[in-house]
Amino acid sequence: MNEVFKNDEDLVRKYHNGDNSGLIELFSRYVDVIDKKIASAKYSVADKDDVKQEALISLLNAVKTFDANKGASFHTYANICIDNAVKNSLTKASARKVRILSEAVSLDEIGKDKTVFDEGDNPEKLYIDKEGYLSLLSKIDIHLSDFEKTVLFCYLDGNSYEQIANKLGSSQKAVDNALQRVRKKLKTVFL
Numbered sequence: 001m002n003e004v005f006k007n008d009e010d011l012v013r014k015y016h017n018g019d020n021s022g023l024i025e026l027f028s029r030y031v032d033v034i035d036k037k038i039a040s041a042k043y044s045v046a047d048k049d050d051v052k053q054e055a056l057i058s059l060l061n062a063v064k065t066f067d068a069n070k071g072a073s074f075h076t077y078a079n080i081c082i083d084n085a086v087k088n089s090l091t092k093a094s095a096r097k098v099r100i101l102s103e104a105v106s107l108d109e110i111g112k113d114k115t116v117f118d119e120g121d122n123p124e125k126l127y128i129d130k131e132g133y134l135s136l137l138s139k140i141d142i143h144l145s146d147f148e149k150t151v152l153f154c155y156l157d158g159n160s161y162e163q164i165a166n167k168l169g170s171s172q173k174a175v176d177n178a179l180q181r182v183r184k185k186l187k188t189v190f191l
Contacts, residue, residue, distance in 0.1 A: 008026060009066075009073070009074050010022075012026070012063055013068075023063055026059070026078075030059050030078060034059070037086050038052055038055065038086060051085075051086055051089040051090070055086055058085035059078060059081065059082060062082075144182060150168060151164055151175055151182065152178075154167060
């Protein structure tokens with residue numbers, strides 16, 4: 001016959017005594033708590049899985065480190081650990097997004113660096129400029145997917161995200177994502 005544990009502290013004690021069924025029961029009790037905390041925070045779909053993983057790890061650490069002699073209930077201790085994990089994940093995600101944006105190369109800035117050929121340019125300079133241009137195209141061809149190249153050239157031709165999406169039969173979000181990947185790849189190639 002299965003034992004029924006009424007409180008979390010009994011389950012923690014069971015786990016500390018080497019019986020993993022206590023841990024399994026605690027996870028089943030707290031998974032809804034974690035889901036509710038994540039649902040109340042503002043995360044993208046991709047971030048929610050990462051946050052849930054961090055929260056589950058914090059729950060495991062709470063079970064491992066809980067000391068009933070310190071006076072707090074396990075429920076309180078676990079909730080504090082989970083809250084901290086969720087908040088830290090949000091902070092990390094925000095910092096990561098800020099870092100990605102700060103490292104991005106503006107495609108508008110790339111366009112400003114175009115060399116204008118004067119009538120006084122000598123053939124040697126024209127040849128070197130042409131070689132540089134061909135090298136640039138070669139790097140773009142190697143590092144970007146066909147879709148990314150098409151989106152990049154449409155963008156450089158002055159098309160808006162909406163116009164590019166319509167031309168390619170794609171969504172504006174796909175165009176935006178492609179341009180973000182292009183910025184990241186070009187930055188690594190040229191820096």
